[in-house]
Each structure stands twice: as C-alpha cells, then as structure tokens.
Amino acid sequence: MSSESPDGGLAAYFGFARRGTSPAEEKLTDMKRRKTIRRLWTGLGIVVGAVLFNYSLGVVGFSLAELFTQIAFFIEALYEYFPPTTYYGVPFVDVMQYVEFMIEENLVQASLVTVSIAFAGSILGLPLALFFGVMASERVVPYPFNFMFRATMSFIRAIPALVWVLILIPLGGVTPFTATLAIMIDTAGYLGRLFTDELEEIADGPIEGIRSTGANKPQIVSFGMLSQVFRQFIAWIAFDLEHNVRVAIGLGLIGAGGLGLELDIQRKTFNYTEMMACIILILLLAGSVELLSQRVRSYLRDDEDVETTGFITAVLRAPKKIIASTAGRRE
Amino acid sequence: MSTLKVEHLTKEYGDVTAVDDVSFEIEDEFVVLLGESGAGKSTLLRCINGLTEPTSGSITLDGDPLSGSRAEVGMIFQQHNLVEGVSAYLNALNGSLEHASTVESLFQWQDRSDKLRALEALETVGLLDEAHQRVAQMSGGQQQRVGISRALVQDPSLLLADEPVASLDPSSAETVMDYLKKAASQHEVTALVSLHQVNIAAHFGERFIGLHDGQLLFDVGPDELTPELIDQLYGSVETVGLAAQNDDTAAHEHGATGDGPLVDDAPTDHGSTDGETADDDEGRRVEA
Numbered sequence: 170m171s172s173e174s175p176d177g178g179l180a181a182y183f184g185f186a187r188r189g190t191s192p193a194e195e196k197l198t199d200m201k202r203r204k205t206i207r208r209l210w211t212g213l214g215i216v217v218g219a220v221l222f223n224y225s226l227g228v229v230g231f232s233l234a235e236l237f238t239q240i241a242f243f244i245e246a247l248y249e250y251f252p253p254t255t256y257y258g259v260p261f262v263d264v265m266q267y268v269e270f271m272i273e274e275n276l277v278q279a280s281l282v283t284v285s286i287a288f289a290g291s292i293l294g295l296p297l298a299l300f301f302g303v304m305a306s307e308r309v310v311p312y313p314f315n316f317m318f319r320a321t322m323s324f325i326r327a328i329p330a331l332v333w334v335l336i337l338i339p340l341g342g343v344t345p346f347t348a349t350l351a352i353m354i355d356t357a358g359y360l361g362r363l364f365t366d367e368l369e370e371i372a373d374g375p376i377e378g379i380r381s382t383g384a385n386k387p388q389i390v391s392f393g394m395l396s397q398v399f400r401q402f403i404a405w406i407a408f409d410l411e412h413n414v415r416v417a418i419g420l421g422l423i424g425a426g427g428l429g430l431e432l433d434i435q436r437k438t439f440n441y442t443e444m445m446a447c448i449i450l451i452l453l454l455a456g457s458v459e460l461l462s463q464r465v466r467s468y469l470r471d472d473e474d475v476e477t478t479g480f481i482t483a484v485l486r487a488p489k490k491i492i493a494s495t496a497g498r499r500e
Numbered sequence: 501m502s503t504l505k506v507e508h509l510t511k512e513y514g515d516v517t518a519v520d521d522v523s524f525e526i527e528d529e530f531v532v533l534l535g536e537s538g539a540g541k542s543t544l545l546r547c548i549n550g551l552t553e554p555t556s557g558s559i560t561l562d563g564d565p566l567s568g569s570r571a572e573v574g575m576i577f578q579q580h581n582l583v584e585g586v587s588a589y590l591n592a593l594n595g596s597l598e599h600a601s602t603v604e605s606l607f608q609w610q611d612r613s614d615k616l617r618a619l620e621a622l623e624t625v626g627l628l629d630e631a632h633q634r635v636a637q638m639s640g641g642q643q644q645r646v647g648i649s650r651a652l653v654q655d656p657s658l659l660l661a662d663e664p665v666a667s668l669d670p671s672s673a674e675t676v677m678d679y680l681k682k683a684a685s686q687h688e689v690t691a692l693v694s695l696h697q698v699n700i701a702a703h704f705g706e707r708f709i710g711l712h713d714g715q716l717l718f719d720v721g722p723d724e725l726t727p728e729l730i731d732q733l734y735g736s737v738e739t740v741g742l743a744a745q746n747d748d749t750a751a752h753e754h755g756a757t758g759d760g761p762l763v764d765d766a767p768t769d770h771g772s773t774d775g776e777t778a779d780d781d782e783g784r785r786v787e788a
Contacts (some may be wrong), residue, residue: 212735242525314617373580374577374579374582375581375582375583376581377581378575378576378577378580378581378582378583378594378647378650379549379583379594379597380551380569381549381550381569381573381574381575381577381581382569382571382574382594382595382597382598382650383568383569383570383571383572383573383597383598383654384594384597384598385568385597385598385602388597388602388605391602391605391606392583392594392597392605393583396583396585396586396590397583397584397585399586400585404569478605
C-alpha cells in the first residue's frame with residue numbers, strides 16, 4: 170500500500186484524486202473509486218448482518234457458558250445414544266441393543282404404519298392433485314377462472330401438513346387416520362402445483378395437431394396436453410411419495426402414530442438408546458424410499474440424460490439429502 | 501373425390517390483411533400453394549382447417565360449409581405437431597379421435613378397424629416396422645411421415661399440408677413428398693400443399709396456386725408455370741433471375757431430381773431467402 174503513489178497519497182489510492190490525464194489513467198481512477206464505494210457498501214452490509222445476528226442470539230438466549238456446562242451431559246447421553254461394547258476386544262456400538270428394542274417394540278410394524286399413512290394419503294390425494302393441477306393451468310381453463318383453482322392450492326400449501334392434522338383432529342382424533350387425511354390434502358396442494366407448472370411448459374404444436382383431427386375438448390386436453398407430460402407426472406408422483414414418507418414421520422412426532430410416535434414416546438421417557446434405534450430406522454426408511462423414487466425418476470427421464478450415478482454414490486449421498494429434506498426443505 | 505371451393509376469403513389480423521379476397525376451386529388434384537413467407541399460405545390453410553376463423557368469405561367442401569376442425573380435413577404441419585413421448589402407432593391412432601368418445605379413446609377402446617387403419621396408414625408411409633417406436637427417437641423425415649399417417653387415419657376427403665418438408669434435408673424432403681403424393685392418390689383425396697422450394701413444387705404439383713401479399717397471383721397448370729410467374733411471385737430476387745437465364749443448370753438439376761412431369765425450367769430453391777428454412781440448404785444456389 171505504501172509502495173503506491175509517491176505523487177497522490179491515500180486519496181489517489183482510493184480513487185478520489187487524479188493522478189494522470191491520459192484516458193486510461195482517468196478510467197483507472199474511476200474504477201478505483203467504484204471499487205472503494207463497493208467496499209464501503211459491503212462493509213455496511215457486514216455490520217448490519219452482525220448487529221442482526223447479535224440481536225437474534227439474544228432473543229434465543231444463546232450462551233456459550235451454558236454449552237460448556239451442558240456438554241458433559243451431552244457426552245453422557247452419547248453413551249446412551251450409542252451404547253459401547255466390545256466385539257472380540259474391539260470397541261464398538263452395541264448394535265444388539267437397538268435390534269432387541271426394534272423387535273420388542275415391533276418397530277417394523279410402526280414403520281409399516283408410517284409408510285401406509287404416506288402411501289394411502291398420496292393415492293387419495295392424487296385425483297385431487299390431478300383435478301386441481303389441470304384446472305389451474307391457463308391452457309385448460311381461461312385466465313380469471315383458473316385462479317380459483319390456483320388459489321385453492323396456494324391456500325392448502327400455506328398450511329403445513331402438521332397443522333392440517335391439528336385442524337382435522339375433530340374428524341378422527343390424533344390417529345394415523347387423521348394423518349392420512351392431512352397428507353391427502355397436502356398432496357392436492359403440492360403435487361397439483363407441480364402438475365400445473367409442468368403443464369405450463371408444454372409445446373403448442375401437438376395441441377394444435379390434435380385439434381386439427383377434429384377431437385373434442387376433453388380429448389384435446391388428454392391427448393394433446395396430458396400425453397406430453399405423462400412421464401413427468403409419474404416422476405413427480407414418485408417424488409411426492411418420497412416427500413410424504415418424511416411428512417408422515419413428522420406427523421407421528423405430534424402423536425399421529427407410526428415411527429414418529431414411537432420416537433416421541435422414547436424421547437419423553439428419556440430412553441436415549443431406544444430413541445436412537447427409532448432414528449436409525451427412520452434413516453433407513455427415508456433413505457430407501459428416496460433411493461427407490463430416485464431410480465424411478467431417472468428411469469423415466471428422457472433417454473438422452475440418463476442418470477449415471479452409481480448405487481454406492483447414491484447411498485453415500487442419501488443421508489445428506491435426508492437431513493436436508495427432513496429439515497423442511499424441498500429440493 | 502371431393503371439391504374444395506374457396507370464395508372471397510379474407511382474413512385480417514388487426515390492421516394486417518393476411519389473406520385478401522382469395523377465390524379458387526380444386527377437385528381431386530395435388531395442388532401446390534406457392535408464395536413468400538408472410539404471403540398468407542399458412543393463414544389460408546389454417547382457415548380451411550378451422551384452426552383460424554376467416555374474417556369473411558366462405559369455404560365449402562362438396563357443397564357443405566366448413567367450420568371448425570373436423571376429421572374430413574387432414575392437416576400436416578411443418579413441425580409435424582406429434583406427441584413425441586408416445587409411439588408412432590398411438591400418434592397415428594389419434595387421427596381417429598373424432599369418432600370415438602372421450603372415454604373410449606382414453607382407454608383405447610377404439611374399434612379394431614380403427615386400430616388396423618392406423619397401422620395400415622403407417623404401412624402406407626413405410627413405417628409399419630417402426631410403429632412401436634417413440635416419435636422422439638425418430639428422424640425428422642420419419643416424424644413427418646407419422647404426421648401424414650395421422651392425417652390419413654382421419655379418412656379425410658381433403659388433405660392439407662403446411663410446408664411439410666421445409667425443415668428436412670433434400671433427400672428426406674423428397675421421400676416425404678413421395679409418400680405424401682402416394683397417400684393422396686391411394687386414398688383419392690384432394691391435396692393442398694404449401695411449399696417453399698419451387699423445384700420440389702414443380703416436380704410434384706399438378707396445379708399451382710400463387711399467393712402474393714395475401715392475394716391470388718396465379719392459378720395455373722404445370723405447363724403454364726413459367727419463370728416469369730415465379731419472378732412475379734417472389735419479386736426481383738437475384739438468384740431467381742440468374743437461374744431463369746441459366747437454363748442449362750436448371751435443366752440439369754431437374755434431371756437429377758427424378759423423372760417426374762418436368763415443368764420447363766423452374767428456378768432454384770427460394771427457401772434460402774428466408775430465415776425459416778435457412779438450414780435447409782439444398783446446395784443449388786447458382787453462383788453469380
């Protein structure tokens with residue numbers, strides 16, 4: 170910095186003093202000034218971010234001291250999460266404890282309940298999604314009217330499935346049945362929206378081609394439009410099924426049955442080993458559903474861009490995806 | 501065996517008159533529609549097919565007024581307009597949609613005769629063995645032939661084609677035109693085909709209708725299609741003038757194209773003068 174400018178000083182370094190008169194030198198000064206201004210804005214942004222961060226930490230009562238005092242308890246809990254034992258002298262997690270609990274509590278049955286909630290809910294929601302998705306497309310229903318269907322789907326999506334269960338409690342209590350209804354509604358909103366988006370992107374040519382044969386309106390919609398997106402629809406259904414399995418686990422946590430309910434019970438009774446057994450099963454379940462749905466989708470995708478991911482890579486990537494998606498993010 | 505009668509047909513888009521008081525009558529012929537891009541060829545065909553409502557004038561087929569799209573009029577599009585994700589057979593079968601109810605067609609409960617007709621139509625265009633293939637996997641020429649078979653399944657009495665070979669290479673273009681003409685004569689339908697390439701038009705056409713700025717410029721038989729007419733149609737395009745003077749080249753090229761009804765010396769390809777068919781290089785531009 171000090172090697173700069175015997176003849177301009179600091180002002181010239183930051184681009185606020187002219188050093189030469191040739192067009193190139195003037196442009197250089199100009200660009201230095203722009204850079205200085207950009208840096209000032211960046212600095213301001215960092216300061217604002219830091220203030221907001223500090224405020225947020227205050228609101229949630231974040232304290233490092235608390236972490237330090239609690240860390241010992243957490244490490245203690247880890248021994249319960251992952252009970253140590255030795256196999257032939259080699260220390261390892263006592264897997265048998267998990268397995269015993271899984272058999273004892275019949276967690277396989279609980280997993281079946283979770284998958285059933287997701288599957289039944291998806292199938293029940295599918296016709297609704299198809300109806301709303303198609304009717305919300307501007308190509309099927311003219312402009313102001315298609316918005317009625319769009320708005321219905323937006324409304325459904327504005328309320329998370331977790332809250333739908335709460336709303337539906339008078340219908341069937343906090344049970345797998347209510348959870349299934351909630352997933353049905355959720356599917357109508359989400360899958361329907363995906364269908365609509367897919368329909369917006371279809372080509373006009375085939376529609377006109379079908380129209381030219383003298384087909385009636387329902388035939389134009391089915392053969393000119395839906396036949397163009399048939400494969401994509403199947404792929405989205407596979408994706409939504411996968412999403413619904415995760416939702417069903419979440420619904421279990423508030424008491425609607427299945428694996429989530431089992432997890433909640435173990436948490437409330439501080440049985441950390443049993444809780445971890447549930448979590449491991451959730452990982453396996455969500456992971457295998459994801460893998461299955463992904464294979465279906467890549468098989469259905471157009472032949473040109475077949476997914477080349479091998480099985481191992483897919484397995485390695487699955488946990489990351491599961492974490493991302495159970496955190497509530499949709500891919 | 502059908503007669504298409506167009507009387508005082510006019511179509512306006514806002515201030516633009518795309519088709520301006522056009523009248524003609526065709527009967528059991530293979531008619532080629534010529535004209536620059538924007539001359540109103542597509543609009544005229546779309547009006548006849550019912551994809552566009554004419555502003556005024558009448559269109560009748562065997563005395564019945566035509567309105568709306570219907571199976572009697574088969575249409576072949578430049579971009580074939582097929583459903584690419586499904587098989588050639590299902591695309592051809594779509595031609596029978598009009599006389600099946602929605603439910604019947606959804607579950608493919610069409611009559612056996614309809615299904616056989618779809619396969620026979622594919623046989624006519626030489627694609628019976630490929631009937632199960634997805635259209636997306638086919639070449640441009642094959643796709644266009646599937647388009648022809650769909651129109652044939654409609655069992656039309658009038659066949660329209662809007663620049664059916666404009667996006668094909670010369671060899672595929674000729675194959676497609678061969679099949680189109682064969683299909684029209686086998687099914688004894690009147691055909692109205694718009695084309696850019698004057699040499700292809702001259703080779704296949706039995707009658708020529710020229711449109712310029714939406715108006716009918718000429719309506720002639722093969723003997724009357726002269727270079728002067730083509731000049732009038734396309735204005736003073738330099739390559740056309742050169743080709744008209746350079747009879748040897750033109751005659752030689754026609755010899756190479758085939759042994760069809762030679763129309764004296766049709767000039768070179770005009771397709772290259774507009775953007776739509778820029779990729780359709782026939783390699784026949786005469787060097788100055």
